[in-house]
Amino acid sequence: MTVTLTSVPDIGSDPAASLRRFPFPFRTDTYRYSTNVEPAGKQLETAAGGWGDLIVDIDAHYLPEIAQRAEILRRDPTRQAGAAHMRAAEWDALLYVLGQLARDYPHTMRLERSGRTVSWSNTLQGLSVDFTYGDDSSLPGGPLGFLGTQMQEDVALLDQREGALWLDSGVVTFAADWSMGFDVGMRFLEIHGPVPRVHQEGIIARAQQFMMRLQPGEAYRRTNWTMGLDGRLDTSTETYPEWGQDRTNVIHDPALPDRVHLRVEVQHIIRLPHSGAIMFLIRSYLEPLSALASVPAWRETLAHVLQELPQDMADYKGISKYRMQAAAWLASGQ
Amino acid sequence: MSKISATITAPENRQAPPAPVLRDALELVVSAVVPRTKNIVSVHFRAAGQQDLPGFVPGSNLAVECSGTGGRTKTNAYSLTGSGTFPEEYTISVLRQDDGAGGSRHIHGLRPGDRVRAARPRSAFAPVTTARRHLLIAAGIGVTPILSHARSAAEWGREAVVISVHRDGVGPHSAELRKIAATNPSISFLECDNRTDFSQRLTRILRQQPLGTHLYVCGPEQFMDDVLAKARTAGWPGERLHSEAFGQAELDPGDPFAVTLASTGEWIAVPSGRTLLEALEAAGKNIPNLCRQGVCGECRLGVQAGRPLHRDSYLSDEERAEAASIMCCVSRSIDPEMELEL
Structure with a gap:
């Protein structure tokens, strides 16, 4: 293993830029569950800009979010889970992601491979490392642990067998009200057991069917959304005692528009080329209502969506306590 | 193959x-x-x-x-x-x-x-990652996907037993398989040059595998049927048996029927011995397709009226029951007329 660390360039931070690239998820004034998948890599225009041209996205939060992931894993190693039979999938996932980064960020990332010997350099982290594909000891943290240090996205790897998909490996530090440690080893259908409506409507079964038929190299994406408070990324089940109470104390807080964030997940669904595993990349974007409201079309749409959302869906998303206040603030146009 | x-x-x-x-x-x-x-x-x-x-x-x-x-x-x-x-x-x-x-x-x-x-390589016979051991059985040119499995097992240190059956005294890839077994302690290789010898050894081997072994077989239809039947007799559950067909048995020519196209009302006859896909193509319709064997899923069409006679291996049981789609390369119609979303 050769790891070299050098000085890191400043990638800066620009709040307007993050709003321009925010993946605003609503196309109409109401929201219902659907199998909303589309091919990956297609740029989508929004009222503020656009997003979606890249599968692995680096923004101004790159270094802080990666540092945050490392700190979460240090406190709670169960956010990373793997299994011996997923080793090939983990290496496959690593090389796929590093390949995407090198292609899309050629000025800062470089990947070179000769047979199974791989050289990776990431100048954003001042990192340069040589490793051997398939040799877990050649890379700090092994393939999965290392993967989690190179991108902001959470990753979950699903194995396909016995006519089902199984969540058998991943690094998920920014879960929106679920737990990687609890769900690992479950089938895709079991993991989605608690989601209201989707089973009667056959949405989850259709999604699984769709994923099981993806051919190697095919990449799709979907968005999902919820609300969160204070820009907190880690709302895993494990840390509920730290953030659960905020859902109540925000209701009458005059700072509600700055505290309540729309949280959008861009999920990429990729059939990995060598192992045939399904890779889920989950990237979470947060913007406070006060920032979203600067885009009039978003303010209006989000106000409608929150106000109209059926109660069972609001309950499942954990936003029932404050969503009407949030909708009212947006609608008031302050 | x-x-x-x-x-x-x-x-x-x-x-x-x-x-x-x-x-x-x-x-x-x-x-x-x-x-x-x-x-x-x-x-x-x-x-x-x-x-x-x-x-x-x-x-x-x-x-x-x-x-x-x-x-x-x-x-x-x-x-x-x-x-x-x-x-x-x-x-x-x-x-x-x-x-x-x-x-x-x-x-x-x-x-x-x-x-x-x-086309880009398509996966249809993948190894099961959780298998405790992989029992890989090939006859003749059916050794090709088995060789691919054996090479992957060697790369990842998976346990595998490879059996190759062939007639001519020379297995097409025996030299490579012997080398893989010689250099990887987790892999063993057995060769049989006659079916009787193989049959006896297989009976024994099927009873010796640890629980959690998955069996993969590729070869002529009859050979695979025999191997799978023997495995079931030896108590192997169906989920641990995998086969890849080649030289697929010809489907019967089927009864004649006709389709109407919902968009234009066009009426197209599908005679016995001709597939629906061929009939549509002859009528100038471009239907995406790849395998023309009911496997790949490319040529799926929506059905508006009529009951499809499903002969593909692509649609799920639920989709068959729904009767809302048909794989037009192999499937036909139960009713004399069917209406397609086309």
């Missing part, structure tokens, strides 16, 4: 040129042709351009396009023999079948430097 043949005939009078059979195809060039036995040849392909060849899942096949005479375009899918990890070339091994549709003769006629188009 899994071999799936497809033939499209472009009628002289069609106005638009036929849609390419392969979408997003790879441009390949033959880099080597290696005779294996008197009627089996291995063909190696490299990328025609600078780009890397896509990796593939063990047991995948490569659909190779060959342009024949008279405006005919064919694809034949052959198992890739590599492990699939960072392939520098794709290698297939093909048995010459002089009474076949011509695909194997075309492959045997390829020479270094020839260019061919191929």
Whole structure:
């Protein structure tokens, strides 16, 4: 293993830029569950800009979010889970992601491979490392642990067998009200057991069917959304005692528009080329209502969506306590 | 070898040129042709351009396009023999079948430097990652996907027992399999040159495997049926048995029926012995398709009225029951008339 660390360039931070690239998820004034998948890599225009041209996205939060992931894993190693039979999938996932980064960020990332010997350099982290594909000891943290240090996205790897998909490996530090440690080893259908409506409507079964038929190299994406408070990324089940109470104390807080964030997940669904595993990349974007409201079309749409959302869906998303206040603030146009 | 043949005939009078059979195809060039036995040849392909060849899942096949005479375009899918990890070339091994549709003769006629188009490798016979052991059984040219599995097992240290059955005294890939077994303690290799000997050994081997072993078999239909039946008799659960068909039994010609197209009201007859896909193509419709064997799922069409006679292996049981779609390359109609969303 050769790891070299050098000085890191400043990638800066620009709040307007993050709003321009925010993946605003609503196309109409109401929201219902659907199998909303589309091919990956297609740029989508929004009222503020656009997003979606890249599968692995680096923004101004790159270094802080990666540092945050490392700190979460240090406190709670169960956010990373793997299994011996997923080793090939983990290496496959690593090389796929590093390949995407090198292609899309050629000025800062470089990947070179000769047979199974791989050289990776990431100048954003001042990192340069040589490793051997398939040799877990050649890379700090092994393939999965290392993967989690190179991108902001959470990753979950699903194995396909016995006519089902199984969540058998991943690094998920920014879960929106679920737990990687609890769900690992479950089938895709079991993991989605608690989601209201989707089973009667056959949405989850259709999604699984769709994923099981993806051919190697095919990449799709979907968005999902919820609300969160204070820009907190880690709302895993494990840390509920730290953030659960905020859902109540925000209701009458005059700072509600700055505290309540729309949280959008861009999920990429990729059939990995060598192992045939399904890779889920989950990237979470947060913007406070006060920032979203600067885009009039978003303010209006989000106000409608929150106000109209059926109660069972609001309950499942954990936003029932404050969503009407949030909708009212947006609608008031302050 | 899994071999799936497809033939499209472009009628002289069609106005638009036929849609390419392969979408997003790879441009390949033959880099080597290696005779294996008197009627089996291995063909190696490299990328025609600078780009890397896509990796593939063990047991995948490569659909190779060959342009024949008279405006005919064919694809034949052959198992890739590599492990699939960072392939520098794709290698297939093909048995010459002089009474076949011509695909194997075309492959045997390829020479270094020839260019061919191929679909991206498709996975349909993948190893089960959680298997405690992989029992890999091949007959004749069916050894090709088994070799791919064995190479992958060697790369990842998976436990495997490989059995190759062949008649001519020379297994087409026995030398490589022997070498893999000799250099990887987790892999063993057995060769049988007659079916009786194999049958006796198989009975014993099936009873000796640890729980959690998965069995994979590729060879002629009858051979696979025999192996799978023996395994069931020995108490193997169905989920641990995997087979890859080649030289698939011909489907019966079926009864004649007719379809109407919902968009135009056009009426198209489908005689016995002709597939719905062929009938639609003859009527000038371009239907995306790949395997023409009811496997790949490309040629799915929506059904508005009438009951499909499903003969594919693609649709799920629920989708069959719904009767809202049909794989037009193999399936037909129970009713004399059917209405298609087309």
